Every structure is written in C-alpha cells, then in structure tokens.
Amino acid sequence: MSTDDRPKLSPATRAAQALRHLDGATGSVVPSIDLSSTFARDADYLPRQAYIYGRDGGPTVRHAEAVMADLDGAAVSLMFASGMSAFTALTETLASGDHVIAPRVMYHGGATWLHRLADRRGIAVSFFDGTDCDDMAALVRPGQTRLIWIETPANPNWDVIDIAATAAIARTAGARLAVDCTVSPPCTTRAMEFGADIAFHSGTKYLGGHSDLTAGVLSFRNDDAFAGEVRGIRSLTGGVIAAFEAWLLIRGLRTLFLRYDRASASALTIAQYLATHPGVKEVLYPGLPSHPGHAVAARQMTGGFGGMLSILVRGGRKKANDVARFTEVFIPATSLGGVESLIEHRIAVEGPYSVVPDTLLRISVGIEAVEDLVADLDQALERAGCAI
Numbered sequence: 001m002s003t004d005d006r007p008k009l010s011p012a013t014r015a016a017q018a019l020r021h022l023d024g025a026t027g028s029v030v031p032s033i034d035l036s037s038t039f040a041r042d043a044d045y046l047p048r049q050a051y052i053y054g055r056d057g058g059p060t061v062r063h064a065e066a067v068m069a070d071l072d073g074a075a076v077s078l079m080f081a082s083g084m085s086a087f088t089a090l091t092e093t094l095a096s097g098d099h100v101i102a103p104r105v106m107y108h109g110g111a112t113w114l115h116r117l118a119d120r121r122g123i124a125v126s127f128f129d130g131t132d133c134d135d136m137a138a139l140v141r142p143g144q145t146r147l148i149w150i151e152t153p154a155n156p157n158w159d160v161i162d163i164a165a166t167a168a169i170a171r172t173a174g175a176r177l178a179v180d181c182t183v184s185p186p187c188t189t190r191a192m193e194f195g196a197d198i199a200f201h202s203g204t205k206y207l208g209g210h211s212d213l214t215a216g217v218l219s220f221r222n223d224d225a226f227a228g229e230v231r232g233i234r235s236l237t238g239g240v241i242a243a244f245e246a247w248l249l250i251r252g253l254r255t256l257f258l259r260y261d262r263a264s265a266s267a268l269t270i271a272q273y274l275a276t277h278p279g280v281k282e283v284l285y286p287g288l289p290s291h292p293g294h295a296v297a298a299r300q301m302t303g304g305f306g307g308m309l310s311i312l313v314r315g316g317r318k319k320a321n322d323v324a325r326f327t328e329v330f331i332p333a334t335s336l337g338g339v340e341s342l343i344e345h346r347i348a349v350e351g352p353y354s355v356v357p358d359t360l361l362r363i364s365v366g367i368e369a370v371e372d373l374v375a376d377l378d379q380a381l382e383r384a385g386c387a388i
Contacts, residue, residue: 083202160293167195263307
C-alpha cells in the first residue's frame with residue numbers, strides 16, 4: 001500500500017510512530033541516531049545527499065524536525081540547542097528601529113533578552129498588560145512593528161491570550177505573529193490553525209518530557225525567505241540541536257499525547273482541591289471554569305489544559321518558600337513538563353524585570369499517582385502554617 005493509499009492517521013498515531021519510521025536496512029522500529037558531524041561528497045565534490053556539516057543539522061535532526069512540522073501543521077520546523085537559542089535566532093532578524101510587542105508577563109529569559117535588545121540594539125519593545133487585545137492593538141506602530149510575540153498560557157500566572165484575535169492585529173499591522181506554545185504543545189494547540197505565523201516551543205519541557213535534554217523549536221507557516229534567514233542565523237551562530245538530543249526529542253514526542261493527557265487530568269484534580277484549601281488564596285489554572293481565560297483556553301486547547309498551575313499561598317513570602325521546601329513528592333526545581341512533578345517559589349529565580357507575586361508557587365504536574373501529589377501539597381501547606 002502506498003503512502004497516499006493509507007488511511008489518514010491521527011496526529012497521536014503519527015507522533016507515536018515517528019512518522020511511520022522503519023529502518024530500511026534493519027527493519028528497526030526505533031529511529032536510529034546519526035552522530036556524524038560531517039558528510040562525504042561525491043567525485044564532483046557535490047553533496048551526496050542534503051547534508052554537509054553538523055552545524056546545519058544531520059539526518060537525526062531532520063527527522064526530529066519533520067515530526068515536529070507534522071505535529072504543528074507547519075511548512076518547516078527548525079530545531080535549536082535550547083529554547084533561548086531559538087528565541088534569540090528569531091529576534092536576530094530584527095533591525096535597529098524595528099518594533100516588537102510582547103506581554104508584560106512572559107518567560108523571564110525572553111523578557112530579559114527583549115530588554116537587552118531595546119537597551120543595546122535600538123529595537124523598540126512595548127509590553128502589554130494581561131490578555132487585553134485592545135491594549136495590544138493600541139501599541140502597534142504602523143510601518144515599524146515587525147513582530148508580535150505572545151505566550152499562552154503565560155508563564156507563570158497562566159493568563160490566556162486569544163491567538164486568533166492577536167493574529168488579526170498582526171495582519172493589520174503587517175507584522176509576524178509568534179506564539180510561545182511551550183505549555184500548549186500541538187497535542188492540545190496548533191497555533192497556526194488560529195493564524196500564527198510561527199510556533200515556538202522550549203523542547204526541554206513537554207516535547208522532550210523526561211528532563212534529560214535541552215531543545216528549542218521554531219515552526220513556520222511558510223518555508224520562505226524569512227524561514228531561510230532564521231536557518232542561516234542558526235548555522236552561523238552554531239545554535240543547532242545536537243544529534244543525540246534530537247534523538248531524545250523524537251523519543252519524547254512519541255509519548256507526548258499520553259503524558260500531556262495524564263498531566264492535564266491530574267492538574268485539574270489538584271487545582272480543584274487547592275481551590276478550596278484554607279492555605280491557598282488563589283489558584284491560577286485555565287482549566288478551572290472560574291479562570292478568566294477559561295473560555296478562550298477551551299477553544300484553543302482542545303487536548304487538555306496542561307499540567308501547569310500556580311497558587312498564591314496565604315502568609316507571605318517565607319511561608320511560600322517553606323511550602324516548596326516541605327514537599328516530599330514534588331521536587332523543588334526549575335523547569336516543567338517532565339514526568340516528575342516539580343514545585344518552585346518563582347520569585348526566587350525570576351530576573352530583575354519580574355512582576356511575579358512573592359507568594360506564588362509554580363507547580364508542574366507530572367505523571368505520578370494524583371492522590372500522592374494531593375497529599376504531598378496538603379502536608380506541605382499544613383507544615384508551613386499557611387492556613388494559620
């Protein structure tokens with residue numbers, strides 16, 4: 001049966017089989033890894049295949065990119081050594097005098113880099129508050145705004161921004177819309193179906209899923225000159241993902257749908273429990289109907305609301321820190337989206353531009369038994385005296 005004759009497979013099936021990869025020589029069902037950093041040429045010194053040098057990505061990197069482009073519904077995906085490597089490559093396309101719009105609450109590394117561009121490169125940056133698209137639209141500078149960057153849900157308060165509404169603003173402005181989908185990977189949100197030009201992922205998180213790699217992804221609606229420029233920047237700066245990490249990422253993508261579904265279900269259970277806990281002032285989770293962005297999230301996140309939530313505890317900064325210290329199942333560590341559950345007193349790791357409340361705890365729910373996770377948070381809150 002030819003590829004065209006096969007029944008159309010769901011994204012979950014395509015991901016699980018890594019695009020129906022079978023090794024032609026051995027029949028292996030597990031994708032192989034090619035660690036070569038350089039590739040031989042033919043008698044005329046032309047490339048034998050589409051590979052020249054490891055800095056441009058070899059067969060394993062290209063395979064990971066093909067799986068990711070398929071999941072995102074993109075024309076092409078590019079893999080990077082980290083999420084920040086991908087973000088900086090994208091912003092390297094900006095010239096002095098260009099204008100960027102971004103949310104005030106976003107990943108602190110990205111915010112720090114945007115401030116650096118404004119301070120050192122003459123690139124104008126405007127930050128909008130919350131999820132107000134009218135506020136965002138008011139910041140547009142006709143003929144100058146080149147990039148609108150949004151993150152949804154936004155780290156670490158999990159505000160939800162309407163992708164389709166933002167895409168309309170970007171089109172009117174003649175700007176590109178890039179959406180940070182790190183906590184809403186394509187098993188739940190395909191940003192390009194809502195009008196995004198670029199989907200960004202910190203592959204370190206849900207895509208890899210096992211806290212054993214760093215990676216970044218940029219997926220493009222069009223494989224055009226702009227995508228080619230970013231590809232060239234990646235090659236010149238050496239920002240490509242290594243072959244072994246690309247192989248690990250392929251492995252992670254094969255279980256993405258299962259892991260995300262489990263984390264989403266457990267996070268909702270935990271959020272519902274904590275919403276009535278006397279030691280918790282507020283639960284920030286878009287899966288709760290009480291969340292102001294719930295309706296938009298339900299429209300955009302069709303595969304679950306994810307495993308990320310934050311809580312504001314009662315009693316001040318020290319008690320918040322104590323809760324993170326006293327957990328015994330949750331691990332106090334930075335990052336998210338892995339199979340293990342993490343907790344973080346976020347203000348302690350945010351940069352100088354942070355607007356995070358000092359009582360906020362960021363929680364990444366993994367795949368452990370949810371009853372163990374609930375009990376652990378309950379005992380940590382009690383031990384810290386948050387309800388007193």
